[in-house]
Amino acid sequence: MVFQLLRITVIVFLSTILLAGCGRKADSVAPEPPADMVTSPEGADAEAGMPDGMGDDGAMSEEDVLTERATMAEEQARQAEAMREAEMAEMAQAAFVNEDIYFAFDSFLLDPEAERILGEKAAWLQDNANASVQIEGHCDERGTSDYNLALGERRANAVRQYLTVLGIDSGRLSTISYGEEQPLDPGHDEAAWSRNRRAHFVIIQ
Template structure:
């Protein structure tokens, strides 16, 4: 009972704080359907997955968008969990685009994707000095195909441990 109350109290404090910082950043409206922590099971998976899982799991975006999907937000929770358990690690988030736009705009869009991912992690409590961002626009596709399957893989934020 007491434990539950404490949790509620913590939520009462944390949620407005999150909403406040989010509205400051102008990017993350509070969404009650988005979990803010991992299940024990998933946390164990992330811990076991280690560095390899951290760098291999990209987050993905829609065309001409830097908005985080539910799935992307969930993946960022895993990044958050890993970073909090590997506090020595510094990370670069690379923003990438598919080939369909124009180069200059894609470079700008790629940066927004990387920055949005970074800001989300900072809002979850990661020290912002631990995260750098860089955009490669459409210059470094992981899949050189010319169809939606390839484009979907290329519209990504990719994590690199420095």
């Protein structure tokens, strides 16, 4: 009886070592999870759950271990994929917000580059069907304040119009003009002016 108990203890001990070794092997096969995943509660649960997989007799067949290993790798890959997707969504949103549409002096016409960027923005808006955005129209410091406020409005409206042509619901797109009142670049040369003649996107919801 005592001998049998000892035998079981040895088997459990060996199984644990084997399992730990498999765990490391699985780690090296699966894509490396981001650092913060290792300490995440989900990860901790998964590790803690491993001894529960053992049979009542305290032993574990090789098939069981392999299945467990495959499940873990899949799970980690899925999580890494979700992480990548979240990162990409974040990058797409950052690009959506940070990439402005530029205009020529005293113009609200969209050039091919502006249309290309707006195509990307429309794609983002389609991927994020719950988002509502405000399109800000801006001008450079040349010319007079009132006219530039009206021109900024025309720029914002031109962008809004183009996006609706690309199939975005106009109810998701509001506009506001800041004219020459809020330049992005405080400079007073053509480089600054060209950066300030812009439509800028703000996600409001």
